[in-house]
Amino acid sequence: TFMNALTGADFTCYPAASEIHKDFYHLLEVYLDAVFHPLLSELSFAQEGHRLEFSHSSDPDSPLEHKGIVYNEMKGALSSPSARLSEALNAALFPDVTYGCNSGGDPKEIPQLTYSELKQFYETFYHPARCLFFFYGNMPLEGHLDFITEHALNGVSPVAPLPPIPLQPRFEAPIYRDCLYPIAPDEESEGKTLIAFGWLTCSVAEQQEVLALNILEVILLDTDASPLKMALLQSGFCKQVNAFIDVEINQIPWGIILKGCRPEDADALERVVRDTLENVCTTGLSLTAIENAIHQLEFHRSEITGDHAPFGLSLFMRSGLLKQHGVDPAVGLRVHSLCDSLRRKAVEDPGYFGRLIRTHFLDNSHFVRLVMRPDSSLGERELEAEKEGLARIKASLSETQKRVIVEEAGKLTEFQKREEEGDIDVLPKLSLDDIPLSAKDYLLTKEKVGPLTVFHHPVFTNEIVYADLIFDLPDFTEADLPYLRLFMVALTQVGCASRSYRENLEYIQGNTGGIGAGLSLNVSASD
Numbered sequence: 001t002f003m004n005a006l007t008g009a010d011f012t013c014y015p016a017a018s019e020i021h022k023d024f025y026h027l028l029e030v031y032l033d034a035v036f037h038p039l040l041s042e043l044s045f046a047q048e049g050h051r052l053e054f055s056h057s058s059d060p061d062s063p064l065e066h067k068g069i070v071y072n073e074m075k076g077a078l079s080s081p082s083a084r085l086s087e088a089l090n091a092a093l094f095p096d097v098t099y100g101c102n103s104g105g106d107p108k109e110i111p112q113l114t115y116s117e118l119k120q121f122y123e124t125f126y127h128p129a130r131c132l133f134f135f136y137g138n139m140p141l142e143g144h145l146d147f148i149t150e151h152a153l154n155g156v157s158p159v160a161p162l163p164p165i166p167l168q169p170r171f172e173a174p175i176y177r178d179c180l181y182p183i184a185p186d187e188e189s190e191g192k193t194l195i196a197f198g199w200l201t202c203s204v205a206e207q208q209e210v211l212a213l214n215i216l217e218v219i220l221l222d223t224d225a226s227p228l229k230m231a232l233l234q235s236g237f238c239k240q241v242n243a244f245i246d247v248e249i250n251q252i253p254w255g256i257i258l259k260g261c262r263p264e265d266a267d268a269l270e271r272v273v274r275d276t277l278e279n280v281c282t283t284g285l286s287l288t289a290i291e292n293a294i295h296q297l298e299f300h301r302s303e304i305t306g307d308h309a310p311f312g313l314s315l316f317m318r319s320g321l322l323k324q325h326g327v328d329p330a331v332g333l334r335v336h337s338l339c340d341s342l343r344r345k346a347v348e349d350p351g352y353f354g355r356l357i358r359t360h361f362l363d364n365s366h367f368v369r370l371v372m373r374p375d376s377s378l379g380e381r382e383l384e385a386e387k388e389g390l391a392r393i394k395a396s397l398s399e400t401q402k403r404v405i406v407e408e409a410g411k412l413t414e415f416q417k418r419e420e421e422g423d424i425d426v427l428p429k430l431s432l433d434d435i436p437l438s439a440k441d442y443l444l445t446k447e448k449v450g451p452l453t454v455f456h457h458p459v460f461t462n463e464i465v466y467a468d469l470i471f472d473l474p475d476f477t478e479a480d481l482p483y484l485r486l487f488m489v490a491l492t493q494v495g496c497a498s499r500s501y502r503e504n505l506e507y508i509q510g511n512t513g514g515i516g517a518g519l520s521l522n523v524s525a526s527d
Helices: 021-036 042-048 069-077 081-093 115-125 141-153 207-221 227-234 263-283 287-302 311-323 329-333 336-348 352-362 378-396 399-420 478-491 501-511
Strands: 051-054 064-067 175-182 193-203 240-245 251-261 367-375 445-449 452-456
Touching: 021 141, 042 069, 042 115, 042 399, 051 399, 064 069, 064 378, 081 175, 081 193, 081 251, 081 367, 175 378, 193 207, 193 263, 193 352, 207 227, 207 240, 207 251, 207 287, 207 336, 207 352, 227 240, 227 251, 227 263, 251 263, 263 352, 263 367, 287 336, 287 501, 311 329, 336 352
Parallel strands: 175 367
Antiparallel strands: 051 064, 193 251, 193 367, 240 251, 445 452
16 A cells, blocks of 8 residues: 655656555545645745744744745755755756756745635646546556446546656756855865756657666666766776766766765866866777676666655556657557667667767756855854844734734644644545455475575566675674774675686676675573
């Protein structure tokens, strides 16, 4: 069973799942009602969105504060340096379209949103004709269509489809930008600068090229032995290298995030990137490297996994989001045919990937370099600016306006109490009779293979074998446990048998979906 609501850069979706037929329709009924027939009361907006309230809600002489669930969630979300860097990079790459805005809401802007604007937005965008319904599973589709007709579509007049999101106009020259992120006043700032390089590449409609850009990310930056990642790490100018590509929006951003840098090394790091890419273009990529990367993508796209969510939701992300950009959604579900076409392309046209690198990275003027430095006083300055803004608002309030804020806080408290005491009997329920009496039985066989005891669990996995090798730990002193953890980190990133560290990482990439090592340390129940 799964329930959630997810907001992306250009969509919001409301997924729910259940393996029990009756429960599935209960969830669908509640979700359709919540999405298409919400109360959207002003008190809900104050609770969920934002409101002004005195720190002691009944005392107008206490400090004024911004409150609201989403407002505080977004303040928390932007407290990490990585989140700030991501938002700043999107804003720089997409200055003229919605992708440059924080889709969850910028805390500085959220207090400007009015209740009437929310209602207007809802009425414009949450029309059933502007909704994509996506079903996955083994229940008959006809029942789903009848259900949404009855609960969402009956009596609704059609409206014109929304126009597509415009494309970001291309830059004539690269953009170089410096910004700050807060650290604690007593925190050391040396070597904590973040540097990002980002390019805007092809349209999401060019799915084979999108896959090729994914493959370039794997070849160039997937492991510590990848040419671009290795060059950056060996330069000594950074301590961590991460890549990013967003394949769910109408134009594909591709980039590199570097951590553990110094701001004065930004030029040198950019030279390392450009020189390495130029060298790759000149020398070309080996068919082995290309095949290893394709193997990785083919493997992970073939896995039946939802990353802690139902598998159907991952299929929606791969296909439904293409649909809203006018791309055939079936293309996003193809795995082997797309990979095979790229294999043929690599053999028939050895210069294909080199041309992609030159087109999208070396000769692409739509490039952003972001240097984000730590600042030990920024957090305090931001807090003071917020307090000063609230103090100015408070100073401008009349006694009547102050009394209204106190009264609204009281109404919200009463509203929340009524919500807590609401009649839950209005919700559809299951009885024990609706639940299968027996759980699913997954066979587990045990056999001896040489010195090993092997447990085998046969289940449909799209022909992928998952293996766990489990070893008892010998006796360890507590003082040695940190070294054991260090050994676990290093174990899968060193040479093995006759292979060097670099050869071994390439071997793992070409022959497995990945190898990891970890510890399971448990407190003894008896001692």
